[in-house]
Amino acid sequence: MSLAKVGAVVLDCPDPHALAGFYAGLVGGTVEVEEDWLELKVPGGPVLAFQAAPGYVPPRWPSPDHSQQFHLDLTVEDLDAAEKEVLALGAKPLDAGDRSRTFRVYADPAGHPFCLCAC
Template identity: 60%
Template sequence: MPIADLGTVVLDCPDPAALAAFYAELLGGEVDASDDAWVDLKGVGVAMAFQKVPGHVPPQWPDPARPQQFHLDLVVGDLDTAQKQALALGATLLEDHGGRHGFRTFADPAGHPFCLCID
């Protein structure tokens, strides 16, 4: 039985609305730009979101000094239980937002960030 469901693929970028518009033209879907720091693209299969990162340095393929940048939002039913299971698998807790936002940020064993989120 899986611990979580894939909720959203999130891409870091300097201009979330512009990047969401690009992907909307490429993939279809509907842009929800109600927040200038986080923009959703809905109706394209797996949910996509675009997150503003000040000072964003874009990836440079295939330069390992500037690797690909994104994180996964994984939807869980119980945040505390999922956290215990993720930690047992080798995840590292990076930030516990104190339950204020309904998610916690972790790193996978290779250091890639992901969030466990309440649906």
């Protein structure tokens, strides 16, 4: 028996509405708003929540001095097609490394790192 279960993954950001819209475009789901707290409810997936953080400073990747703190691994069928879509949504590539790898690293519009991973 577990003591707790994950209720949500919460991302601090300067603009919760914009970041919730980015992730809704990326993974689908429905955004629910409660003042400065937004939740993206994805059927069959975890809740992603977004909260305003005054003075927000994005993590840097890779950087031992500015930890990424956490990142999301998002599985996709086609890395090339998914890459085109996330870039159109406003993601920025963080790693132009080996294109034959099974993952690619990006930053969302608030600077949080995430990976697209081939399933």
